[in-house]
Amino acid sequence: MTYGVVRQSALSVGLDDVGLVSAQRWDSDALFMDQWVAHGFHGNMSYLERNSDKRYDIRELVPGAKTVIVALLTYEHSGHDYHRTMKSRLYELKQMLTDLLQPTGASADSMFSTDHQHIFCDSAPILERRMAVAARLGFIGRNHQLIHPQLGSRVHIGELVLQKDVPDEQRELSENGCGDCSKCIEACPGQALGRDEWDARRCVAYVTHKCEICQQVCPYNEKLK
Numbered sequence: 001m002t003y004g005v006v007r008q009s010a011l012s013v014g015l016d017d018v019g020l021v022s023a024q025r026w027d028s029d030a031l032f033m034d035q036w037v038a039h040g041f042h043g044n045m046s047y048l049e050r051n052s053d054k055r056y057d058i059r060e061l062v063p064g065a066k067t068v069i070v071a072l073l074t075y076e077h078s079g080h081d082y083h084r085t086m087k088s089r090l091y092e093l094k095q096m097l098t099d100l101l102q103p104t105g106a107s108a109d110s111m112f113s114t115d116h117q118h119i120f121c122d123s124a125p126i127l128e129r130r131m132a133v134a135a136r137l138g139f140i141g142r143n144h145q146l147i148h149p150q151l152g153s154r155v156h157i158g159e160l161v162l163q164k165d166v167p168d169e170q171r172e173l174s175e176n177g178c179g180d181c182s183k184c185i186e187a188c189p190g191q192a193l194g195r196d197e198w199d200a201r202r203c204v205a206y207v208t209h210k211c212e213i214c215q216q217v218c219p220y221n222e223k224l225k
């Protein structure tokens with residue numbers, strides 16, 4: 001099985017893009033997150049103070065994990081219940097990959113954990129955006145969102161965890177990052193954004209779930225209109 005096969009399968013079940021990343025421990029993110037939480041920037045998101053071992057290393061969450069398929073689904077394609085849509089498409093992808101492997105004699109069960117959950121979307125302590133960047137799906141913008149060069153930042157992230165190595169033959173990511181842009185920082189009503197940080201306590205979306213200004217003004221989303 002190759003990345004090309006995984007991506008073709010993912011697109012055919014209605015996902016918008018996928019990338020692969022090896023299961024590993026994210027030491028630099030662990031350091032950053034621990035400091036961010038220690039500063040209290042996470043506000044009332046006390047769940048970020050728990051399960052840090054699992055968050056920083058998915059092998060603690062899914063023993064035997066080797067590869068994570070990181071999937072993106074645009075807001076437009078995910079409908080009202082994005083958790084459900086994402087998970088059902090990841091289950092379809094799992095079934096498709098299982099069917100593809102069976103003719104070669106590979107055991108389907110050995111690909112996925114039978115004892116642990118292996119499909120996730122916003123539901124477990126996982127560094128989703130970090131893994132999406134490592135899977136070359138985009139970059140983290142100054143608005144603190146994952147930005148895919150073509151899909152913009154209005155994307156949900158999901159994961160399908162495999163107990164199998166998949167050869168990495170991915171395309172190069174052609175993106176220029178934020179460059180000199182600071183539109184989201186200037187437009188943020190709560191002054192939650194800095195050039196290198198995000199203070200959840202000042203974020204209106206975090207408090208009311210009713211702000212998307214930093215995504216609306218982003219040129220990566222503008223060009224999709």
Ligand code: SF4
Binds near residue numbers: 202
């Ligand atoms: S969601 Fe709104 S308040 Fe939060 S960082 Fe973006 S613009 Fe600022």
Ligand code: SF4
Binds near residue numbers: 220
């Ligand atoms: S608005 Fe500009 S600075 Fe903010 S995330 Fe988008 S490109 Fe980056």
